[in-house]
Amino acid sequence: MICERLELQMSILALDKIDFSYVKDEILFREFSLNIEAGESVCLLGANGSGKSTLLKIFCGLVFPSGGTYRAFGQEITENLLEDSRFAQRFHRRIGFIFQNSDAQLFTSRVWDEIAFGPLQMGLSQAEVKNRVDDILALLHLQNLAERSPYRLSGGEKKKVAVASTLVLNPEVLILDEPTNGLDPKTQRWLVDVLLELNNHGRTIITSTHNLDLAHAISRRALVLSEEHRLIYDGSCQQAIADKQLLMAANLIDEYCHVHGENQHSHLYKHS
Numbered sequence: 001m002i003c004e005r006l007e008l009q010m011s012i013l014a015l016d017k018i019d020f021s022y023v024k025d026e027i028l029f030r031e032f033s034l035n036i037e038a039g040e041s042v043c044l045l046g047a048n049g050s051g052k053s054t055l056l057k058i059f060c061g062l063v064f065p066s067g068g069t070y071r072a073f074g075q076e077i078t079e080n081l082l083e084d085s086r087f088a089q090r091f092h093r094r095i096g097f098i099f100q101n102s103d104a105q106l107f108t109s110r111v112w113d114e115i116a117f118g119p120l121q122m123g124l125s126q127a128e129v130k131n132r133v134d135d136i137l138a139l140l141h142l143q144n145l146a147e148r149s150p151y152r153l154s155g156g157e158k159k160k161v162a163v164a165s166t167l168v169l170n171p172e173v174l175i176l177d178e179p180t181n182g183l184d185p186k187t188q189r190w191l192v193d194v195l196l197e198l199n200n201h202g203r204t205i206i207t208s209t210h211n212l213d214l215a216h217a218i219s220r221r222a223l224v225l226s227e228e229h230r231l232i233y234d235g236s237c238q239q240a241i242a243d244k245q246l247l248m249a250a251n252l253i254d255e256y257c258h259v260h261g262e263n264q265h266s267h268l269y270k271h272s
């Protein structure tokens, strides 16, 4: 009994033998279990279609398992519960989700308003909202974008605004789906620094990526999904990245075979 209680306290997000399918009779996850503890930095690695985004959507309460349980902060999360708007608001404040495609997340005509939207929904005073928005713009060095229209920003700038509009709510868990896609090296470094800083301050960070350098830079733990949607590795991120067989099996690196004159030659796309 005591052990059970301790385990619940440590685990911030927990999937217990969940089943999930988008289409009837086409099961994506079967009896899939996973525990994430407060303060972890976890990276989901897997080929296209392995189920990374789906797992992140389950964590964010955007889709729901048909069997098993999903618990967040010790409470079982169900579709019924998230239909209660007060509960949903609290839940989404605690778990921030940064989408793969920033366009899906931005909807106002001015960056400042975009970032202020969440705090206004929380019912904070105008003065408090202003303080929060100005603080986050300064912290992320985005003051120059404040008056711009989000629709007229570059892909990387949109991502920065999406990050700011999530962080302004100070979520305990931050979930990012393929966060560095399409970002230039400097912007990738900016994001890595932001995530490391948040994790150092106790925030739980969960990302999905194909980018092994990003995984290595921000995550201590890696979860590798097979193309059959099964968890084939759960352990140190550093060890996962050093394990060529595992990365090949998960289709995260490939062997490039070609012929020079008479000789067939092959090497990894990813250099060791």
Ligand SMILES: Nc1ncnc2c1ncn2[C@@H]1O[C@H](COP(=O)(O)OP(=O)(O)OP(=O)(O)O)[C@@H](O)[C@H]1O
Pocket (backbone or CB within 6 Å): 022, 023, 028, 046, 047, 048, 049, 050, 051, 052, 053, 054, 055
């Ligand atoms: N809305 C949907 N309806 C039906 N099938 C879906 C839906 N979304 C995803 N799928 C299917 O579920 C499987 C897992 O998709 P998911 O988006 O979770 O993969 P992923 O690992 O995030 O892939 P990627 O690396 O391409 O982003 C895929 O086979 C995909 O075609």
Ligand SMILES: [Mg+2]
Pocket (backbone or CB within 6 Å): 052, 053, 054, 100, 177
């Ligand atoms: Mg995806």
